[in-house]
Amino acid sequence: GAVVSQHPSRVICKSGTSVKIExxxxxxxxxxxxxxxxxxxxxxxxxxxxxEGSKATYEQGVEKDKFLINHASLTLSxxxxxxxxxxxxxxxxxxxxxxLVRTQYFGPGTRLLVL
Amino acid sequence: xxxxxxxxPEMSVQEAETVTLSCxxxxxxxxxxxxxxxxxxxxxxxxxxxxxxxxQQNATENRFSVNFQKAAKSFSLKISDSQLxxxxxxxxxxRSGNYGGSQGNLIFGKGTKLSVKP
Numbered sequence: 001g002a003v004v005s006q007h008p009s010r011v012i013c014k015s016g017t018s019v020k021i022e023x024x025x026x027x028x029x030x031x032x033x034x035x036x037x038x039x040x041x042x043x044x045x046x047x048x049x050x051x052e053g054s055k056a057t058y059e060q061g062v063e064k065d066k067f068l069i070n071h072a073s074l075t076l077s078x079x080x081x082x083x084x085x086x087x088x089x090x091x092x093x094x095x096x097x098x099x100l101v102r103t104q105y106f107g108p109g110t111r112l113l114v115l
Numbered sequence: 116x117x118x119x120x121x122x123x124p125e126m127s128v129q130e131a132e133t134v135t136l137s138c139x140x141x142x143x144x145x146x147x148x149x150x151x152x153x154x155x156x157x158x159x160x161x162x163x164x165x166x167x168x169x170x171q172q173n174a175t176e177n178r179f180s181v182n183f184q185k186a187a188k189s190f191s192l193k194i195s196d197s198q199l200x201x202x203x204x205x206x207x208x209x210r211s212g213n214y215g216g217s218q219g220n221l222i223f224g225k226g227t228k229l230s231v232k233p
Contacts (some may be wrong), residue, residue, distance in 0.1 A: 034220055039159075043206060043223045091158060097219065104210075104221060106152075106160035 002028050005098050005109035014083055014115055021110045023094030030096035034104070035069060035079040038091045050077050064112045075097070084114040116144045119209050121224035128197045129213045129232050135182075136227050138207030146212030149183065149190045150221065155203040161207070166190065168212070194229075202231045 005025040009040050023033060031052050036044040036083040050056040050062075050071035058064045066088075068080040077096075081088050118141045128134035140149070151163040166174045166183050173181050178198075182191045194201055205228075208221040 029210045032219060035143075043162075046220055049220055074129045093158075093160065095160075095221075102219075103162070103165075105162070108157070 002026075002103070003097075004094065004105045004107040006094055006110050008015045008110060009108060010112045010113075012017045012115065015084055015085055019081045019084055019090055021081075021094070021112075021113060023077045023079070023096065023107050025075045025096040028096070028105075029074040029099045030077075031032075031074060032097045033071055033098045034095040034097075035067070035077075036095065037077050038093060038095040039107075040091075044093060046091055047079075049064070058111070081112065086114065087112045089114045117144070117147075117220050117222050118210070119207050119224040121205075121226045121227050124225070124227045125230070127230045127232060128194070128201075130197055130199060132197055133193060133195045134197055136194075136205050136207075136229065138192070138224055140188050140190060140207070140209050142188070142195070142209065142211075144211055147182075148210045148212065150208040150210070151179070151190075151192045151217050152206045152208060152223075153200045153201075154204045154206065154226075155200075160206075164192065178217075190230050198232050199231050199233060201227055214221065220233050 005024045007022045047062045048056045048058045050069045056069035071077040077108045093109045097104045120139045149166045153161045164176045178195045178210045180193045204226045207224040208227045
């Protein structure tokens, strides 16, 4: 089946630094990728939708200058958490929609801990 | 706006038994898709089953089947012959048939935690 990878799987950083998370579709092309945030024991919360070659669409309440999204190719999207603070600590999940079959596949997630 | 409701925060089933997880949704659209995703402790989201709204026949994937009641806007998941590996969070999700922008995004319910007793 289709595979979506995320890197890193876990990251610990100091407050004030920036962290970049990569999301790759390994065996399919994804014109659309989604970024989610999940708090413990809660559902997935959509942060933004990115389309290849265009600016991301952010959900209400998500700071676009805080969470920079780049979708430079059909197989790669990145999420950069800028000037991270402890409240940004969370589990971030990306998802890629297969261009052809239009099924959404999920990455394994990235656990971010900001000290 | 579309909403998805899972009214059972937790469920428990004995190994080899059958369990049904409930999901209801609200939409004014006629073209949409419904999904069940499984999230085990590893937190990797795994697609369990999908249902196209225009199909009357209930989807089935091995031990997993759905009861899709379009008029009632109900989409329950039945797991037969439950196995220890079925223990996970299960999320019901809705997606519009319109793929424009975030309308193509999945809308998730709050999830049901399923425990399987040996």
